[in-house]
Amino acid sequence: MYQQLVLTGIMLTLVGCLFGTKIKPAWLFAAAIGACFLTGLIELEQMLLNFANPSLITLILLVIVSIGIEKTTLVQKLSHVLAKGNLLSTVAKLGISTGFLSSFTNNTAVVATLISAVKDNPTHSPSKLLLPLSYTAILGGTLTLIGTSTNLIVNGFAIEAGMAPLGFFDFTIVGLAVFTVGLISLLFLVRFLPDNGRNDQEVVPFYVEGKIQAGSKLIGKSVEQNGLRDLKDLFLAEILRAEQRIVAVSPKEVLQQGDVLLFVGDIKSVPLLTQFDGLKVVHDKHEMTIEHLVEVVVSHSSKNIGKTLKEARFREQFNAAVIAIRRGHDRLQGGLGKIRLQAGDSLILAPSPSFYDVPDLKREFVYISGLDLQSHLNDKKSFAVLASFVVTLGLGIAGIVPLVKGLLVLLIAYLLCGIVRVNEVKRRFPLELLVVVGSAIGLAKLMIGTGVASEISNAMLYVLGDFGPYGAFIAIFLMTVMFTELITNNAAAALSFPVAYSLAIGFGVDPLPYVMAVAFGASASFISPFGYQTNLMVYSAGNYRLKDYFTIGVPMSLVYSITVLTLIPIVFPFK
Template sequence: MTWDQSLVLVLLLGIVAGLVFTKIKPAVLFAASAFIAFQSGLISVEAMAGNFTNSSLLTLVLLILASAALEKTRLVSWVSGQLSSGKLGTVVAKLGLSTAFLSSFTNNTAVVVSLIGAIKRNRRHAPSRLLIPLSYAAILGGTLTLIGTSTNLIINSFVESSGLPALDFFAPSTIGLAVLAGGLLVLIPFCYLLPDYDDHSEDDLPYVLEAAITRGSPLAGNSVTENGLRALRRLYLAEIVRDGEVIAPVCPDTVLKEGDKLQFCGDVESVATLQEIEGLALFGQHHINGQNLLEVVVSHSASILGKTLKEAKFRENFDAVVVAIRRGHEKLEGGLGNIPLLAGDTLVIVPGKGFAKEQQRMEREFVLVNGLDSSVRLDAKMSTWVLAGFATIIGAALMNWMPLLNGLAAYLMVLLLTGVVNLGELRRRFPVEIVVIVGCALSLAQLMIDSGLSAQMGDLFIQWFNGWGVYGALIATYLLTLVLTELVTNNAAAALAFPIGYSLALGYGVDPMPFIMAVLFGASASFISPYGYQTNLLVYSVGNYQLTDYLRIGLPLSLVYSALVIGLIPVFFPF
């Protein structure tokens, strides 16, 4: 083994050890290894720069940024509506299919982030019984197309850097559909084994929100119970203001009328819940359309102390609309626009463009300004345009009219110019860690191939599996990737396993595609641990899960998934 090969091997072993035995972030480990390789003269500046500007990596970045707009559309509201009726198994089936469809065309992590709120707001089932199925369905859906998950695009980067033709958009789709069907057959019955953690408590709903029954609303003429307003999770109807008179407490059989103002107790996610109910107009609805929410605390020196929102002319003076107010756990009454503001009150606002311009004034009026992860929904017209634009870009790429990278760049520019997203949102959404991991991993993978290390490792694997043949090597590649995925995250697993799988294909003198598919599906096979895949980690704390919850449903799913992948790869991608 040459000095170059030895150094690359040490770097790889260092990455694996760091990922498995320490809490150092993968991006730091990959960046440190690439830095050492660069300082040792193994790779040039030009080669590294080329890896960071790889077309698949740039496409991935633009997809993640574009998802900031897709999350605001009414498509998420539609999925939320699918969760409001039916037994648990039926809801999991509908959630699985809709999540998989969304994940196949946009980043699956963004899909899970968008739908966590919808699941927490569903009216019938505890979120803990739906969040793990949501994550697993997103993983399964990510295998349907080339852009469904960051891992697929990363592997395509390795394919292109190896001098092979880029993967087709629907290359993994046939096997992906099979594993999706098999996965749903596991998820539907096994979801009943998940814990029933329900945190519904009126004491935990600190914000006051207001919505009005609009003219011609389907809610008018029906009782509170008939409209389903008594069964809203994390949202409690506290009082009704009708013709200046307050109706409180609200009885289940109270009939609603046009013009009624409904006052709710809820949390930040309740803003989106109220927007999704047809016939309700959120307080300040005419001035909001897809903006991100901010949380501000009224200062002791504020000029609005003792004034109501109407008296303070809040929208005119601050270019912002208040959609919720909180005063500790004190119960506020009288309608959102009639509550006198006190020092320490927390307001959830939808800011306009002029809100941040007068920084000194804002510091005097508000003690604290926090950006929230939630945003208000786009209206129906804008949602349609955003979704139609994205569909057009994907269609143009599939028809070879325009490269996907060019289309996404143009799409993102239009989103910025129209104000659907802003630079602040894109800055927060920019996937720095993914860029660092992929760029450095491409450099290390190229070093493995150029130095001959991957060929030596491939020869070693061939010796180990002597007698098992090429199919045994394929299974070994898949299982290696799967184990790495559970131990060191999916993107790192793809970076470490691809050169070995590629070298095995060359060693056996067969088409590399079966081995590429083994790495692709193995890198998405994270079902038995919350740590291997980002979507699993996202739902871990939200659902109050334990490790055994993942094992209970993830182990049978992993076995079915693996059996289908190993059995179908040689059928659709023969050696």
Template sequence: MTAHLVLGSIGLLLALLIHGRISPAILFASWAGIYHLLGLASQQALLSSFSNPALATLILLLLVSLALERSPFLDLLSQLLLKGRTRLATLKLATFSSLASAFMNNTAVVGALLGTITQQRRHPASKLLIPLSYASILGGITTLVGTSTNLVVNSFVVEAGLPALHMFQFTLVGLPVALACIAVLTLSARLLPANASTGNDVRSAYFLEARVMPGSPMIGRSIEHNRLRNLEGLFLLEIEREGRLISPVGPAELLHAGDVLVFTGEVDKVQALQRFSGLAVFGAGADALLKSNLVEVVLSSESDLANRTLRDVDFRTMFDAGVVGIRRGDKRLTGQLGRIPLRVGDSLLLAAGPDFFQHRNLDRNFHVLNGSGVRPKMSPAQSTAALTGFALAIVLSAAGVLPLFSGLLLLLAGLLASGLLTLGEMRRRFPFELLVVIGSALTIAGVVERSGAAALMAGWMRALFDGYGVYAALVGVYLITMVLTELVTNNAAAALAFPIALGTARAFGVDPTPFIMVVAYGASAGFLIPFGYQTHLMVYSAGRYRMRDFLRAGLPVSLTYAAVVLALVPVFFPFRPS
């Protein structure tokens, strides 16, 4: 009876994850807490899940990556990668980003190249950004540290009492998969649209200007007194006064004769301004002063703004900037911008005040596509030292000389001592949500195992595939994982699929390694829908894509990926009796 109740609760968890209104961190933490209160998970089991060695290694890796992502080498190489025809540039970009993602956080790799690709004019950015995102996934599956998903799976392996996965254990299958998919990706990229780059001509469509005429009764009265703060479809963004820009505009700001008021929102709602005496609307299109103040950003997966509105967070005060427009994929969102819930991957066009780049929370919330960097890049010598230290930690771990955890801990200490990483930055960018999700997921997986729910699922899998053999069951586990990663996040997919894989292997009496590996590869097989993977969301709005663009380019890659994974996993990880 308990097993059926646990399975029912897991089904409810999956439904809520797919619905997407509640964050995975809240859902997983709630489920783990409920299981503990019901006596299904002891206090010791709950706490030990958060001290899992593989999970600790993942957190260390992400903290070290905060410094590595500031290396200037990616920026320097990106200029060389984009030379030549579009197909050649796609191949070079995909190859390089996959190599970099094999050892660096793929989100950092995509974030470092995103601005360069969107600002260059050699090729349409939309021809390159989806290949960039896909290639970062393909590089991540080739090593243990290439993607957080592999380390998450390793944390489940360690928690289950199995031997930990090795650094290059993923390479045996991951490298052929990456090579085959990059070849297919280079060919399928021609199916992507050649969307126009976001330029000043596009941005100016967001603005509506009006001048305060001499003798207007609005002069000498505040913005709030003039009732300019709650216009239908329009929002007062900035004031140009005698050659200087007032941005953002506070409610107590007094209007002067000759002030140019810049509104944003639905610029066709000009009739909303006709009721103001002495206010002359003279055209849509901001002047050079306003345009020089524009910054484009993409909402990051770590952002505190996700699923909240600009009004909820008091965006102007938080960032010293006003939002000119919001784009989601290829659509510019209209209406009152302050009431639109933001999503990860949204592209925001900001009119930034003078203190915008001084705010310490920018790097957590945004990927900046243009304008000054959020933090200064490391010097070549600093970058070389940091990357050498990271490479040394990887090599020593692969050689069995020093555990990866110990090597990363020493590297983190060195980065802090040298000032390349600060405690403040670690506090701002600490992957708290990931820690909550994975720690809670480990608790949930333990409950699924101990309650008999895993054995029950394994029995169903055995009955379903008994007439077709263990290989058919392997294919079934892969397909389940792949569907989950398209519907929810990759790490959540791994967490939900791992107990099924482990139980199925035990039901067939074989070594669980091939089933564990297809969960790892399947959890990274998100190529069809932009909402299941962080890097897809990063490029979705920047490339002005539609859903069908991911389907067109991703379907050939997804089919190739699945074919090579399912062909090679049994070869390198055979079905030995357990």
């Protein structure tokens, strides 16, 4: 009884903090499993063993090995043919290609690699393609055991609960149906996406800041005389002069030393500003230039959310200067230093060489262009990397070599051949994922072992008993979907699995359909840009509004849910 009360208190606190605070899930899960250890619910050795779960190790290795896959020329070559044809054929080709790639590699990496090609395509508006790119990456992840982290996590939970390991293609029948129905739905829904074309006045461009230095030839001359009214794809929107803010800038406005000029426009036109004597885009004490720019998107788990660049000590923290910001359709005002960062903000950085050595880049930023995706392998090396990866998967699927061993050997080979560098492994190592999943496995085992999950399932049995196993199955799926939209997909799987497993035992049916409900429910993130990383990645890139996710995401979620709830009991009977 003592154990149940203590664990219930810990779990309620965990759930409350996940929903009600901005504390990173990794910290919360680590604190929860730590509290279990301090209160005597789990021994140290048992707690640490959870972090050596084979499914978790496989997931970590897949994330690291994907660094080498990203560098191949396959996706780059593929992207060149995607924009050919009308909009529907382009969405279809993009969806099929993205889904296939996402079923075998990290879907975040697939989206990160394709996003630039989609944005730069000469035929269609990026806003018509980027959200379908994200959604088909999510759908493609449901096709195989390794397609998404949640499938591997749920497999780890199942093994720890005493179930047989899930097979590589156990997800494929339902996943293929979900992907097909989802892609067809997207072909109908794409017409409702905004057409934020390059010449559309509603598109919000980047917000760029330049400062007039002492001795500049711009001083004492008007905006018009300096030629600042006729810049290609850049518009002078404001001037900050001491505490004064000048908007609707007149062509006759005379510039002074120290004026901060605020431009809006295409980031590719920023180098034009360097042609003006004494106008510094990067007015920073560090050695930073705009010859090489890096685009990042602020993660929803960033510790800098709500802070200005000055409060966050951004330059000191990341060894990079922010030269431009874009936030969806919100029109920003005032200097860059006064803008409070939000999740989904696109930042253009002028990095110093040491920027790439900052340890927490991947935790702070969802997508980084020009960092890990800038150097690609030649065709020969690309073929070798892809072939070795396919062989490793084949041996694992056939049961000849365990996947975890094959991936470990493959990673060592990539390191020895220079395909993947040690500093890249350090930078990309998914520490937060390791902490969340390792802690969640321990918490799930405790919930089952102490009877807490059984008590929750008994309460649900009392409420849902008249609806039978299928009614409880629907409830578990919907609960997981709600969790994944409101928090994160991995946390949703961790919270739902022990209840789902105990509910199946309470009904005396096979737990497998309930486990599948958790796996597919944790991947059902379509309504919010913040529930899944790929959704957040395309948020600013496509100049989307929240209503765009709602307009397309709600019907997508309904179609997805109906397909899953219909097929899982057929493919995996309750018995």
